[in-house]
Amino acid sequence: MIEGQTVPLAEGPLAGFLAALRHAGLTISPASSIDAYEAVAAVGYGDREILRDALCVTLAKSELDEARFEQCFDRYFSHHVEPDDRAATPRESAPTSGGGFAQLMLTGDAVLVDTQISRAARSVGVREVQYSFQRNILVGRILRELGMPEWDREVAQRVDAGTAEDLAEWQTARDAIVSKVKAVVDRQIDLYASNAAQQIREERLADMDIAAIRPEDRQAAIKLVRKMAKALASQHSRRRKRARRGQLDMRKTMRQAMPHEGIPFQLSWKQKSVDRPKFIVLCDVSRSVVNAAQFLLVLMYSLNEVVDQLHAFAFSDRLEDVGRLLDDNDIDVAIERVLREVGFGSTSYGDAFADFAERYMPLVDRHTSVIILGDGRNNYGDPQLDILDRIRRQARRVVWLNPEAERSWGTGDSEMPAYRRFSSMARTCGSLNELQAVIGDMLRGPR
């Protein structure tokens, strides 16, 4: 690999440290990095305590950040032998090839050895490491860069020639190099890789077909859904605050102006009435859609704080109010209980609608969004379209979320085309991202 090819734009120890902080999960904005550079310019690298404090106050923006910062700082600056290119050992005198480096190792100038290793590490692009499985590849590359193969060949020749009297010593030196290089790579992985891998995993999960999320990823997916819910919640509450100030209240303004001869010094504003959405969720938990249903339940469970009223129902053929289960229990327990009590049956939308109409119709008013999650496969029974129609007319809207792709709507026992006609909106929600988008749209208020 050519020198300079993988070297990041900004050089020097600080650039590497900023990258390490980012990988540790800190958000480092360009503004803060400029601050950091200026801070270092002001205090210098001389006093380590001051350096640490100065970087900490410019880069860490919360207590959590601070804890991560401290860890990162210790790991980075205590182990990181990264000589400044311009100042440290001149390149041409550095014996990087074969026996030269081996000789160096044997005679042992520890600082020079470390310098050589970290230079080799940098030139093979160790900073771009993303996954821990790249470890062995990187170790191999660095060893090659250090001239290990040539050294091995040389030793082998000497063994063949019977002149390898100091074989044990060679072996010890070799082991020492290998373990040093491994340590360097591990540290890099520690610094740079763990967080990137996590992010990639989350992105993949969010875009994945919900049905294809494997059981071992389920916990991670649930965590992700909760994160999404939190984001939605904060977006929505911000929107609500912004909506608070309304139009000019002419009447009140005039009245207040009376003592000042009609000069309106004090303006009054009408409070805008803030829409507080109510949700009713009907969730099909029959075998075919159980996977998607789980995630909708998690999302609803976590959205409790922005939504004033949430009624959750689950059904296969019979419909049950599961709101209490969601309220009282830990999310995992709740979902497990919902599934145990009503799940895995064969679906009858018609029966479920009839149940709902009979028992819960009064819950529906013009502020209510009714969300139905299911594939609309009614086992060839009566679809009870008139009930759905009644619900729609009484509610603000009925949104149908179908985990199936749109092209299979209407095939086999799917009543989806008919149900779609009687819903305000029908959408595919195959992935968590789509699910989040739909709920976000609904929270955004009147359509």
Next chain:
Amino acid sequence: MADLEASDAPVDALVSGLEGFGYVASRRIATALYLSLRLKKPILVEGAAGVGKTELALSTSQLLGLPLIRMQCYEGLDESRVLYEWKYAKQLLYTQLLKERVGDLLEDAPSMDDAMARLRGVGDMFFSEDFLQPRPLLQSLMSEDGCVLLIDEVDKTDEAFEALLLETLSAYQVSLPEIGVIKASTPPIVFLTSNNIRELGDALKRRCIHLSIPLPSAELESRIVEKRLPDIASQLRGELVAFVQELRHMKLRKPPSISETVEWAQSLLILHVEELGVDVVRDTLNVLLKFESDVEAVEAQAGDLVRRAKATR
């Protein structure tokens, strides 16, 4: 400021400088302060109540010999309270005056247009600096020789207010629609404090040096008490600091912070206490703890805690 720049160890200079005004600062606090002065950036100070956030601003203003403008935040705080208002009463008075004079003023106006133009000239006067009532934020920008601006408990305001601060704190200027842009000739040194009631926006944090002041170590706390109450016997000081440090390990609703320690030390001094005893502790716990449930919890273990405090010393 000038001698700070000249100093070889500006951080240490700040530490001793602040100490001269009774504020015992850790190196991190001093470093943050130094950078905030150097980079001309506001400093956001976070930490539990009573760890000395506000004190830091007060001592800094004394150290730099600059006036302090304090702005206490609360929910619902809005532009008119922090930036400016018009002096309504004065405007009203002038309106009356104008009314009486309007005849004279327009007497020799040749045409209607001319009369209108004259009135417009008078109208503009109402929204000039003469009728402007500056509030803390604007005051701090208008102070000629600079000042220390303390925006206390900024987390109590709502997000809209933060946005207002962003504009003001990044350019040290503010635009008033009627008058134009007012820019600080000497930017104020700004402290924002927060008790973490609400998570502040990223945009605000990004513009600030971020300092969080933790509860102090025993050594630092002991120095602070000594600084504040030089008369206190060193034995008592050590014991009471050790005791407070112990309390912070207990699960309390409101663990005592520095201000409570100092207050307690003061009470003990007034009571002529020379060393910590179970009875004295029981009698004075309410100075240290702010919740009845905390007092009860500590009272139950008072003997044990006092013994341990004496041992660790």
